[in-house]
Amino acid sequence: MEYKLRKAEPRDVSDILRLVKELAKYEEMEDQVTLTEKELLEDGFGDTPFYHCIIAELQGKNSSDDGKVVGFVMYYFTYDPWVGKQLYLEEFYVMDEYRGMGIGSGLLRHLSDLAMNTRCTGMMFVVAENNEPSIQFYKLRGAEDLSQEEGWRLFRFSKNSLVKMGTPAEE
Amino acid sequence: MHFKVRAATKEDCKEISRMIVELAVYEKMPDQVKISHEELERDGFCQNPFFECLVAEVPEENKSKDGFTVVGYAFYFYTYSTWKGPTLFLEDLYVMPEFRGNGFGKGLLCKVAKVGKEKQCVRLQLSVLDWNTPSRDFYAAKCAQDLTDSEGWHLIRFDGQNLDNLANEAPKD
Numbered sequence: 563m564e565y566k567l568r569k570a571e572p573r574d575v576s577d578i579l580r581l582v583k584e585l586a587k588y589e590e591m592e593d594q595v596t597l598t599e600k601e602l603l604e605d606g607f608g609d610t611p612f613y614h615c616i617i618a619e620l621q622g623k624n625s626s627d628d629g630k631v632v633g634f635v636m637y638y639f640t641y642d643p644w645v646g647k648q649l650y651l652e653e654f655y656v657m658d659e660y661r662g663m664g665i666g667s668g669l670l671r672h673l674s675d676l677a678m679n680t681r682c683t684g685m686m687f688v689v690a691e692n693n694e695p696s697i698q699f700y701k702l703r704g705a706e707d708l709s710q711e712e713g714w715r716l717f718r719f720s721k722n723s724l725v726k727m728g729t730p731a732e733e
Numbered sequence: 734m735h736f737k738v739r740a741a742t743k744e745d746c747k748e749i750s751r752m753i754v755e756l757a758v759y760e761k762m763p764d765q766v767k768i769s770h771e772e773l774e775r776d777g778f779c780q781n782p783f784f785e786c787l788v789a790e791v792p793e794e795n796k797s798k799d800g801f802t803v804v805g806y807a808f809y810f811y812t813y814s815t816w817k818g819p820t821l822f823l824e825d826l827y828v829m830p831e832f833r834g835n836g837f838g839k840g841l842l843c844k845v846a847k848v849g850k851e852k853q854c855v856r857l858q859l860s861v862l863d864w865n866t867p868s869r870d871f872y873a874a875k876c877a878q879d880l881t882d883s884e885g886w887h888l889i890r891f892d893g894q895n896l897d898n899l900a901n902e903a904p905k906d
Binding site for chain 2: 594636638647684697700707
């Protein structure tokens, strides 16, 4: 199966949201996706995008397959005050029926090239500890589990806590 | 003690760089700091900055024993959740030891939250070392959830030669 990788364009937001929801459904958390196409469009294709996307699109001889969006990566740039720019991989997904064809590896390689070309010294992401296949996949390729090796724990403040902290009792 | 939290300027990068090293020493990883104030100036004050920074400043009469008036910082950037939208990541939060216990850390954290709120951010995330109980307690007291504990998330990284190898491997097109 032939496919091509390209930068996402505004017209891709409905496919991106579809794939986000498919992945969330697989993780049994589909109802937690509250983002809309309009927000994805404003946040990804405005003056200062919050994210970037690479799309995997089929190039089928069969016209019903041609141009079908079957996978994506969403990433953004972060900053480590010790070493500088990093590439953060937020989402990485290939539709179930199109796996095993090298699309996932192709996306990962494309991203790694991009990281090197944009002066990033590392690529980071999170993985759930019970997702053994993914952890093995990454470790085989030289990734370090920083939670295990250095003891880093991921913390989150939800919107309510954020709002409470952001409104001072007195100035 | 009176203090002010304000947005960092390019001129603050030397002080921020000094404190980045102090924090790395506290985290027992001082040899891992590879960039200096010059990279911070370039990357934080360009057209599309890669990070933002707030500093805690004291008046001249309260300066540190070594003569510094910029005595704390919060270093953060914008990230994105495919489920919820724009989010903030707090990369570093640090107050010099001699100024702790005066609400500087809380002041910096709350100002970051306020910035996030103004930019419609729905979450603030950060990472903390497992042995760093004072910090874990500080964030828990403000209602942060430890997602490594509650949901099993682990932070993963590819860097250096491993990143390079990844870029070179896999089937050719």
